Amino acid sequence: MPSAGRKTVLRALLRDPMAALGLGLVTLFVAMALFAPWIAPADPIRLNVVEKFQPPSLAHLAGTDQLGRDLLSRIIYGARTALSIAITAVGLAGLAGLVLGMIAGFGPRWLDGLLVLLFDSLSSLPMIMFALAVITVMGPGTGTLILVVVLVSIPAYARLIRAQTLALAGADFIVAERAMGASGARILLRHMLPNVVGPLVILLSMDIPVVIMLEAGLSYLNLGVRPPTPSWGNILYDGYTSLRAAPYMVMIAGLPLVLSTLGFTFLGEGLRDALDPRLQGRGAR
């Protein structure tokens, strides 16, 4: 499989205006997450009830919430919450999917059958129902959220890896390697791994916005990130409860969610088109 150089990928992304826009938005949010303590004008959880419900002004660019906390700072720290959860969860799921998929594709047939049944079962669960069931048992929190995402995403990743592994297992160079007496582990690590990782990374990048949405949604229901940790979901909930008193809260709090999911989706689509057109059609949902 020809691997496009990093520069060519970047150039391809910048040529596609939507992918470039996505890249810009993603960079913005990543910067927000990384440098939150330096960018944020105020402490995101410090209460200041005297200044509650202040509409946007020079002192508070995005206004303050019902407890007088600076909204812009909360949103900036919210980027940190959203991205760290999304990247951790998707990364862990990708790793687990990689291992399980390679085992299924390369291992004995009975194990393959068992794993495929497991993937089928997991992926036929309605995602949100499953998430709610796990939360009931484990209690809401960041760890639960990550666990849910990992469990729900494994099947898609593992299936992709399994299919790639199976396809590669018949490739000439693998057969030759085997005939020369290479061990299974060596074949997996030296030859399969580099070949199957590319498509997986694309799929992972396309799932980041889905996880951001799930985190925000569950935090909105107060079943995800626990307050006072700022999350775009619970900021939105705060805004919703003061919809009439301070409509600016909702208006502002929805923006980072919309922009970040748009950004990641456009970037993911651009990456897919630039790297692997065969994956077309594997969008969100």
Added chain:
Amino acid sequence: MTEAILSVENLSLRYRVPGGAVHVLRDVRLAIRPGEVLGIAGESGCGKSTLAAAMIDLTGANAERTSGAIRLRGEDILHLSADDRRRLRGAEVAMVFQDPMTAFSPVLTIGAQLVDFQFNRTGASRRDKWQAACGMLARVGISDPDHAMRRFPHEFSGGMRQRAAIAAALLMRPAVLIADEPTTALDVTMEAQIIHLLRELQADYGCAIVIVTHHLGVIAELCDRVAVMYAGQVVEEAPVDDLYHDPRHPYTQALLACDPARIEERSGRLPAIGGRLPDLRTPPPGCAFAPRCSKATARCLTDAPPRVVLGPDRSALCHEVAP
């Protein structure tokens, strides 16, 4: 000699493909006279289907005309607006396709489609169109046409579908009917019936027919004249009897020499000739057939062959043919 109804003049056409272009038609010249039956023969990949598609302006989006003209009654149709060209299709030039199984929409009744196909017939009511379609179905030998109009294509047999396709093509009394491999998908009995039907209809309606086929038997039975194509060019053009009895171009000779149809009537498919078709992404400078030709000389490989006129209706594209 009568004025051509449809003529292809020095047409070159290429398909854009990743990393270049395939030159499928190279300087093709062909004239179809009113009421004649012209056969276009050649191996698959020689460009004959593309030529047929070009005559009715149905080449795909990646096709690109690099030179030449297609004239209908003297007017270059490629200079018309897209809408005007569209209105010519079916009305002036109609087409019958190879595979009757897939030529009709599976989810509309035959009747609905036959009425639709008269879209460009102005001044006719739906009722008129329905009656016309019904009459035409009866004419091509489908019994109980009223009933047939209400059926779906999958309820027809292959032969019936091809009859319906021919009926559709004749609905608007086109001046030229192009049939792209009209019998290839059918069995031998069906083939004979369809050939018989085409000959009958041609006598009745007097439209010119262009038959595109790799089946020399069909051409021998139906056609007045033949154009033999090779690698995107017409290499020999002749009245059908002359061609069969005295083929002049080495390619035509090779085709006929190993054509089982000459030994055993009527089942002749084109046989394989030794060697391979040239790669049309980079057409050879000389004669495209030279590498496979037993008579080739040095100049055949380097110089483009001339069109040698062999008679009022005959020509061949070859260095080695004497007039």
Added chain:
Amino acid sequence: MLRYAIKRIALAVVILVTVMLAMYAMVFLVPGDPASLALGPRATPELKALLRERMGLDEPILWQVWHFFRSALTGDLGYDVWSKRPVLDQILEFFPNTLILGVAALGWALALGIALGAAAVVWRDTWADRLLGVVSVGLISVPAFVVAIYAILIFAVWLRWLPAIGAGTPGDPASQIRALILPAFALGVGWVGYLARLVRASLLEVMGENHIRTARAFGLPETRVVLRYGLRVAIIPTIALLAVGLGSILSSAVFVETVFGRPGIGTLITGAVQKRNYPVVMGTVLFMTAFYLFIVTAADLLIARLDPRVRDAFRR
């Protein structure tokens, strides 16, 4: 076909059983027992014991599993100790609301999605096609509950055209329809983009088929070719996929229902999760999974029936 059907149905049953077992296993693998989690740290031991008994948690595990399976098979999903009502009764009371919401959302999304997908094909490879592509991706990626909140802000709070919460007054269809509009809008937005893409892809594939070339060969205008000849065939797989869509839209209705305070499965289960009301959560998840599996399996069988190889036998 029959073999495939049997295999597919058997798979669905196996999956459902696996899900039930997994859920049960989860409850017991996690430290702390459901009763004390539900009642919180300040509950008296007596109260906990009482709740444990009510929930059947004092019996041996295997017996509980057996009991759970046996009752689930007979449609008994347990008893809710809080509301003192059978779980199934509550589910059946709320489910129609969610179903109506899902069908309404999918319905308008389908109508618009088909229109946009067909338009993209009519104008394929032009700026309009690219614009529609970008819009579709945009719609897919915007979270439904954010749309819901913005919709409330604009149409309920500022313009006051439509109610912000509730499902309307029972017995008053006009108010129920008014209350349905915003939630169905919010829930359907993402699907518009998704369906538009799907219809476009499916239609483009059909546009390469021979019967399309026939229609063109008779000089039909491109719009008519796309709408009458392409779309009719292209829509078959889309309709079959809709069933899958309905299955997943019902579970994503959770957020939208909560935002609009609309009684339904979503509000039922989020309330139960917040109270850690095990029987209701388990029962609802099981019910929705079963419903989802049923629909997905039915859709798979339908798709198999409409497979191109048998599509020729397809009738209107």
